[in-house]
Amino acid sequence: MSIEFRHVRKTYPDGTTAVEDFSLVVPSHSTTVFVGSSGCGKTTLLRMINRMVDPSDGQILIDEEDVSRVEPVALRRRIGYVMQNSGLLPHRTVIDNVATVPILTGTPKAKARQDALGLLDRVGLDRALANRYPGQLSGGQQQRVGVARGLAADPNILLMDEPFGAVDPIVRDELQQELLRLQRELGKTTVFVTHDIDEAFLLGTQVVILKRGGVVAQIGTPAEILANPADDFVADFVGAKRGKRRLTAEERGAGDDVLLVDAAGYPAGLIAAPGGRLELADALAAGAGPKSRSVSNKTDQAGDA
Amino acid sequence: MDWVWSHLDLIWSSTLAHVALCVPAIVLGFVVSVPLGYWASRSTAARGVLLTLGNVLYTIPGIALVVLVPVVLGLPILNPLNVTIALLIYAVAIMVRSAADAFASVDADVRGSARAQGFSGPQLFWRVELPLAGPVLLAGIRVVSVSTISLATVAALVGIPSLGGFFTDGFQRSFATEVVTGLVAVLVLAAVFDVVIGLIGRALMPWNRGRRLTSRAAKTLATAVPGGVGANL
Ligand SMILES: Nc1ncnc2c1ncn2[C@@H]1O[C@H](COP(=O)(O)OP(=O)(O)O)[C@@H](O)[C@H]1O
Ligand SMILES: [Mg+2]
Numbered sequence: 447m448s449i450e451f452r453h454v455r456k457t458y459p460d461g462t463t464a465v466e467d468f469s470l471v472v473p474s475h476s477t478t479v480f481v482g483s484s485g486c487g488k489t490t491l492l493r494m495i496n497r498m499v500d501p502s503d504g505q506i507l508i509d510e511e512d513v514s515r516v517e518p519v520a521l522r523r524r525i526g527y528v529m530q531n532s533g534l535l536p537h538r539t540v541i542d543n544v545a546t547v548p549i550l551t552g553t554p555k556a557k558a559r560q561d562a563l564g565l566l567d568r569v570g571l572d573r574a575l576a577n578r579y580p581g582q583l584s585g586g587q588q589q590r591v592g593v594a595r596g597l598a599a600d601p602n603i604l605l606m607d608e609p610f611g612a613v614d615p616i617v618r619d620e621l622q623q624e625l626l627r628l629q630r631e632l633g634k635t636t637v638f639v640t641h642d643i644d645e646a647f648l649l650g651t652q653v654v655i656l657k658r659g660g661v662v663a664q665i666g667t668p669a670e671i672l673a674n675p676a677d678d679f680v681a682d683f684v685g686a687k688r689g690k691r692r693l694t695a696e697e698r699g700a701g702d703d704v705l706l707v708d709a710a711g712y713p714a715g716l717i718a719a720p721g722g723r724l725e726l727a728d729a730l731a732a733g734a735g736p737k738s739r740s741v742s743n744k745t746d747q748a749g750d751a
Numbered sequence: 752m753d754w755v756w757s758h759l760d761l762i763w764s765s766t767l768a769h770v771a772l773c774v775p776a777i778v779l780g781f782v783v784s785v786p787l788g789y790w791a792s793r794s795t796a797a798r799g800v801l802l803t804l805g806n807v808l809y810t811i812p813g814i815a816l817v818v819l820v821p822v823v824l825g826l827p828i829l830n831p832l833n834v835t836i837a838l839l840i841y842a843v844a845i846m847v848r849s850a851a852d853a854f855a856s857v858d859a860d861v862r863g864s865a866r867a868q869g870f871s872g873p874q875l876f877w878r879v880e881l882p883l884a885g886p887v888l889l890a891g892i893r894v895v896s897v898s899t900i901s902l903a904t905v906a907a908l909v910g911i912p913s914l915g916g917f918f919t920d921g922f923q924r925s926f927a928t929e930v931v932t933g934l935v936a937v938l939v940l941a942a943v944f945d946v947v948i949g950l951i952g953r954a955l956m957p958w959n960r961g962r963r964l965t966s967r968a969a970k971t972l973a974t975a976v977p978g979g980v981g982a983n984l
Pocket of ligand 2: 485488489490607
């Protein structure tokens with residue numbers, strides 16, 4: 447199930463042009479991430495795939511078929527959709543929320559609910575939550591229910607609009623790992639929208655960096671974009687958050703401790719060489735300023751380098 | 752009190768007559784107001800027209816309406832239907848605003864997400880918007896119920912049996928016990944209706960139990976109550 451945008455433009459009735467001229471091929475069975483700051487047109491692009499929004503110009507094709515020729519309700523039922531704040535029906539229990547689309551398409555209720563239980567397992571939710579109402583769940587649990595609901599009709603395409611944007615960072619990490627696992631297991635054609643570049647690089651096989659008006663700044667794999675930012679805008683966007691945390695290792699001689707230096711050139715810590723001596727005082731004296739961080743020999747931060 | 756015990760039959764039959772005047776007005780008022788309120792929530796123009804019309808109708812004095820309805824509809828002056836129709840007009844006048852607010856209170860994210868899952872237009876209305884408008888609709892219908900029961904006493908002025916008869920009769924005879932009896936009966940009836948409607952709401956909206964009233968529902972109540980009870984007598 448590949449998705450293709452062909453010269454798509456969207457101008458809303460109030461005159462706002464959210465997307466100017468957008469073309470892209472979303473390959474099947476992989477995750478494409480649209481990343482860009484708020485208001486750049488990500489949601490508009492995503493919603494044009496399932497005809498929540500119709501383009502003013504251009505076409506969107508799913509497996510070569512123009513979606514404008516598909517009846518919107520039928521189209522939406524075969525495309526999974528997950529959004530921020532889950533959008534769950536507050537008056538339906540968890541299990542009925544998950545079973546929403548199968549019930550809409552005529553699956554008998556008992557069977558739809560039975561299948562939905564399996565989906566709770568799939569997204570790592572306790573079956574004991576099945577008869578709760580969404581309002582009785584935590585934000586992270588609600589998002590899991592949202593993902594389960596998106597998968598319930600076994601769609602080939604999954605659209606996700608900042609689904610983890612409103613949960614706390616620890617839960618977000620968990621949900622991201624779950625999504626990676628699900629993606630390995632299920633191989634849906636996924637379009638994921640986020641404003642978080644770290645999330646984009648973690649989840650995306652293909653990452654599309656967008657500017658205002660849905661203008662493509664760069665398309666590529668995370669490695670390609672990191673290695674070769676197309677322009678200053680991309681370099682800035684990619685580096686803005688990461689630069690502050692980027693640490694480089696400075697070898698100071700064989701068998702010696704390794705000095706970690708942050709982007710501003712200040713020593714951030716030492717990795718003690720096996721049996722080596724900690725030269726804490728030396729290291730700090732070498733360039734210590736008010737900005738130097740507490741010295742530690744943890745290596746996890748080096749992963750960002 | 753002796754008077755009360757010796758007139759239990761009359762109190763009971765007047766109460767039943769009162770209920771018969773009110774129930775159709777409350778139920779039909781709800782049924783008519785829901786689609787109108789939905790329309791008002793979708794279109795600003797419709798909202799303006801409907802709410803203004805509601806306000807205008809609500810300012811017509813009760814006694815004038817009860818006298819006008821039979822003239823306009825050509826019904827016999829003593830037909831209880833006149834009172835019920837007048838009550839229905841007031842019920843709709845109050846309820847349309849509540850219903851419009853109720854549908855406007857449905858979370859746009861939830862509606863959008865339901866549409867994205869593939870609910871068709873009618874499915875969206877019956878399965879999502881109507882139930883989610885429920886709490887505010889419930890608050891509105893409670894106000895309508897109390898106000899209708901209070902207003903229905905006006906029937907006595909045109910010679911139609913209701914609990915209002917105790918007011919007119921007691922007043923003419925300067926007999927306070929009878930007036931107080933009528934007053935208590937109206938209050939008790941209103942309280943019973945309120946409890947019944949509350950229970951129906953609870954049964955229909957199990958997800959809503961224990962939640963506090965939404966701010967909109969609270970606002971609806973606050974704006975509806977001051978002019979509500981007895982203002983048109
Ligand atoms: N329904 C709408 N009517 C008018 N303008 C809209 C509408 N939806 C979005 N926009 C505008 O289109 C632009 C892109 O919006 P959106 O696609 O939601 O961006 P993003 O998801 O990247 O934040 C914004 O300027 C936004 O204000
Ligand atoms: Mg958005």
